[in-house]
Amino acid sequence: MQSDAIKKLIALREVGTGLLLIGVVLAALAKNPHFLDPKNLNSILLWIPLLVVVGMGQMLVILTRGIDVSVGSTMGVAGIVVGMLFRDHPGLNIFLGAGIGIAIGCLLGAINGGLIAWAKVPPIIATLGTLSAYRGLAFIVCKGEQIDSNNIPESLTDWTLKGPISISGITFSWLMVWASVVAIIVAYFLKSSRTGRDIYALGSHPEAARLRGIPVPKVTFLVYSVCGALAGLAGVLYASRYGFVNPGTAGQGFELTVIAAVVIGGTNVLGGSGTVLGVLLGCVLLGTINVALAVLGIDAAWQMLVYGLVILIALTVDSYLQRFLRKMDVRN
Amino acid sequence: MRKLLGRTELVPAGLLVLAFIAGAMQSKYFLDVRYLLDSSTLYVETGLLAIGMTFVIISGNIDLSVASMTALVACVSAKLMASGWSMPAGCAAGLGLGLVLGGFNGIMVAKVKLPSFVVTLATMAVYRGIAQVLLGAESVKLPTSFIGLDMQHLPGHIPVPLVVLLTVALILAIVLHRSLFGRWVIALGTNEEASYYAGLPTSTVKISVFCLSGLLAAVAALMMNSRLGVARFDDARGLELDAITAVVLGGASIFGGKGTMLGTVLALFLVAVIRIGMGVANVKAEYQLAVIGTLLVIAILAGNLSSKMTAKR
Numbered sequence: 001m002q003s004d005a006i007k008k009l010i011a012l013r014e015v016g017t018g019l020l021l022i023g024v025v026l027a028a029l030a031k032n033p034h035f036l037d038p039k040n041l042n043s044i045l046l047w048i049p050l051l052v053v054v055g056m057g058q059m060l061v062i063l064t065r066g067i068d069v070s071v072g073s074t075m076g077v078a079g080i081v082v083g084m085l086f087r088d089h090p091g092l093n094i095f096l097g098a099g100i101g102i103a104i105g106c107l108l109g110a111i112n113g114g115l116i117a118w119a120k121v122p123p124i125i126a127t128l129g130t131l132s133a134y135r136g137l138a139f140i141v142c143k144g145e146q147i148d149s150n151n152i153p154e155s156l157t158d159w160t161l162k163g164p165i166s167i168s169g170i171t172f173s174w175l176m177v178w179a180s181v182v183a184i185i186v187a188y189f190l191k192s193s194r195t196g197r198d199i200y201a202l203g204s205h206p207e208a209a210r211l212r213g214i215p216v217p218k219v220t221f222l223v224y225s226v227c228g229a230l231a232g233l234a235g236v237l238y239a240s241r242y243g244f245v246n247p248g249t250a251g252q253g254f255e256l257t258v259i260a261a262v263v264i265g266g267t268n269v270l271g272g273s274g275t276v277l278g279v280l281l282g283c284v285l286l287g288t289i290n291v292a293l294a295v296l297g298i299d300a301a302w303q304m305l306v307y308g309l310v311i312l313i314a315l316t317v318d319s320y321l322q323r324f325l326r327k328m329d330v331r332n
Numbered sequence: 333m334r335k336l337l338g339r340t341e342l343v344p345a346g347l348l349v350l351a352f353i354a355g356a357m358q359s360k361y362f363l364d365v366r367y368l369l370d371s372s373t374l375y376v377e378t379g380l381l382a383i384g385m386t387f388v389i390i391s392g393n394i395d396l397s398v399a400s401m402t403a404l405v406a407c408v409s410a411k412l413m414a415s416g417w418s419m420p421a422g423c424a425a426g427l428g429l430g431l432v433l434g435g436f437n438g439i440m441v442a443k444v445k446l447p448s449f450v451v452t453l454a455t456m457a458v459y460r461g462i463a464q465v466l467l468g469a470e471s472v473k474l475p476t477s478f479i480g481l482d483m484q485h486l487p488g489h490i491p492v493p494l495v496v497l498l499t500v501a502l503i504l505a506i507v508l509h510r511s512l513f514g515r516w517v518i519a520l521g522t523n524e525e526a527s528y529y530a531g532l533p534t535s536t537v538k539i540s541v542f543c544l545s546g547l548l549a550a551v552a553a554l555m556m557n558s559r560l561g562v563a564r565f566d567d568a569r570g571l572e573l574d575a576i577t578a579v580v581l582g583g584a585s586i587f588g589g590k591g592t593m594l595g596t597v598l599a600l601f602l603v604a605v606i607r608i609g610m611g612v613a614n615v616k617a618e619y620q621l622a623v624i625g626t627l628l629v630i631a632i633l634a635g636n637l638s639s640k641m642t643a644k645r
Contacts, residue, residue: 067449121632122586124394124449125576129629132573136622144616248618256457269450301468301565305461311454312440319444 075251078235109228203271340583392588434546521588
């Protein structure tokens with residue numbers, strides 16, 4: 001009975017996010033009939049991949065009742081280091097560069113994971129501390145110098161500009177391909193692997209999970225390491241997308257956008273429920289909102305307010321939906 | 333003697349002495365008492381936030397939105413005063429707004445039953461977002477009569493803001509350690525369920541704690557306006573980190589139920605001395621941020637370790 005209720009809740013939330021997406025598109029179209037022009041669609045499609053890559057990691061973390069607010073700074077460090085490598089070794093293979101980005105992110109994520117899993121530091125405090133520490137690290141590594149566009153290899157920026165599929169002016173870029181690969185792997189991992197199921201169990205009831213023999217600290221550590229690794233990959237994708245990396249602005253504040261995408265996509269902040277499909281919808285929604293704001297001529301000043309409101313609304317709706325379902329359960 | 337040695341405030345107090353010695357070795361200007369006293373006015377706002385945060389953290393919650401509340405109240409009260417409101421009316425409106433913003437956090441936590449870290453993470457964006465929408469990139473000038481509280485001194489070159497901070501700390505120390513409300517806050521942080529079954533008004537205590545945090549953020553906003561003379565939406569950016577660091581360094585348990593006002597105040601001076609010292613040594617802002625962030629993590633690690641050791645004994 002209960003799992004039925006949870007399935008219903010998840011389906012309901014995804015439909016809700018979908019409807020919201022349609023609502024945003026219709027509202028934007030009403031104001032500006034050219035909203036769905038190829039140019040705007042392309043910019044939405046460019047917005048989504050970074051969100052998806054970081055969002056998948058953030059989702060894993062939130063599923064375990066945690067949070068990682070350091071992802072933006074991790075992106076910054078990985079972007080800067082890989083950018084410096086490209087600057088100093090122009091012939092570097094871009095896939096090797098991406099691999100190094102992932103490794104750096106994984107290391108930074110593992111520090112978070114270690115602090116949270118074994119030193120028992122609450123996730124918000126650990127990652128709030130590393131949010132500042134990693135941002136400082138980004139400055140220290142490059143001595144405050146920005147990586148300019150002439151240092152980013154053309155083959156890397158081609159990930160953004162070109163893609164395997166291009167239909168009537170709309171490009172499905174390589175960035176989207178990599179993001180899809182990440183999403184598919186995470187979806188498969190969550191659904192079919194033992195550890196994937198452990199993550200849900202851990203988030204649903206940490207104490208019960210421990211008593212069932214789930215290695216709670218190991219799973220926690222893994223989740224933050226993966227989250228960091230994906231943020232590291234996103235740092236490299238950032239370099240491709242924007243063509244430069246600044247230690248102060250690369251990924252700065254991105255944690256807020258990502259958390260908004262993950263929670264509006266139906267991932268419960270109390271842990272234990274959320275799907276890859278929901279988060280993907282959340283990322284598409286936030287990407288669309290972002291481009292819609294720009295197309296409708298709404299000042300960029302509204303961005304932060306909108307993200308915050310999105311999180312608040314998602315949280316409140318989830319909280320009441322869950323209470324409602326619990327009542328239904330009791331009645332049955 | 334043993335009781336004295338067991339006190340958690342000993343750690344920030346000892347570190348404070350160390351920081352003083354390190355600072356004095358960095359620069360001969362550091363131990364200039366007038367310079368230190370004048371610099372202290374820069375950290376009074378952080379201090380007010382930390383005092384509110386002490387209550388929030390002891391109650392088992394966290395308030396990430398304090399700096400954003402400060403920014404929003406600063407912008408709104410500056411705008412009101414610039415549009416002709418009298419000084420007392422503008423201040424009262426600012427304080428009222430602080431209460432409302434804090435109260436909203438409290439209701440989301442107590443009534444909608446959401447974890448405080450996500451609620452205040454969201455309102456951190458929402459409150460600063462509102463300030464940004466209100467002012468955009470412009471800055472609002474305050475009436476000249478309102479500017480310059482930080483330049484006022486009591487005899488002995490003691491800046492008025494420092495007196496305000498210490499008075500607030502003293503009053504709220506009495507509230508925390510000697511009043512029924514203070515006992516409730518500590519009880520709530522120690523065991524929420526037990527407090528509820530013991531008949532404590534847990535929701536009311538939670539909402540009050542967040543209201544207090546909002547109110548103190550508003551006081552900080554007014555003092556910041558008076559010090560800077562202009563209000564901008566990005567005022568007080570990142571101050572929540574310093575405030576939380578001070579509270580945790582002061583020996584408050586991040587899991588709630590434990591902490592003292594004296595500890596917070598000592599740790600606050602520690603954070604201020606470290607910041608002033610780094611300023612004297614020309615350490616860049618981003619590096620300072622990294623140092624404070626690392627300090628926060630280390631403080632918690634040390635706290636966890638010491639409570640583990642006491643538990644074993």
